[in-house]
Amino acid sequence: MSIEIVPLTQADIPSAVDCVQKAFADDPYFRWVFDDPSKFNIQRNAASLADHLRYGISCGCPISVAKVTRAANETKSDNEIRLPAGTVVGVAWWYSPQAPSLPQTWSVWAQDWLLSFRQLMNNIRFFGRGGLNVHRYWIWKEVQKTAHDAIWQDPRGYYFCNVVGVSSQARGMGVGKKLMQTVMEKADRENMPCYLESSKGYPNVGIYERMGFELVKEIECVDEGDLYCMTRNPKTKE
């Protein structure tokens, strides 16, 4: 399977949403915040994810996708993954550094409101939040904020990896690393630190360590599960 790493476009959003939904189906945070599978509405969740990705594009966030480039009719060996060209098999969404001392820009402020409005429309269209446990969602947000306040000591801010996910068929093939490198290399050139958090300790902490991250905080969350917070210092060329 040949893969290209390219910036996310509007046209990629449906395939990117499908990739993220599948990549996070067994994620501890996802299972905790959508705690009743009988109430989970996958279409509502897809609409919300699509709106978040639109928000990310509009805010100028660095979002990359890994896309299959092989033509659909190309000869394939039996053990090769059979996916049509253009299928998204990995997504990495980062936020650019935001110095805490600087105010939020007007355009991001406007996009925040637009996202809230779109979510309201989704609530109406799908008759609710599709099984999201809102109480747990806010507990998690609070835990995240506490972590950021404690860890984000660099006054210039951090490149923050908000989402990274690779389809199960494409894992362990270097796709996640290539996706992450798009921003990690930029961070290195700019001498900026990176930050990410994962609710899955194994194998993710080890995977991110191989990318140059180190575990700086492990937070025990209220009901179950932990939040693994990792930072990466910029690498300077020898």
Ligand SMILES: CC(C)(COP(=O)(O)OP(=O)(O)OC[C@H]1O[C@@H](n2cnc3c(N)ncnc32)[C@H](O)[C@@H]1OP(=O)(O)O)[C@@H](O)C(=O)NCCC(=O)NCCS
């Ligand atoms: C975490 C994830 C994004 C990593 O992507 P990936 O494409 O599988 O990772 P890569 O193949 O690029 O591997 C990166 C490094 O980790 C190592 N690695 C990969 N899988 C590993 C595993 N299961 N155990 C130990 N090391 C592993 C690789 O050998 C590689 O190291 P190297 O560069 O020194 O050779 C992917 O596994 C995933 O989507 N998981 C499910 C969703 C998720 O948990 N997302 C993250 C939320 S924070």
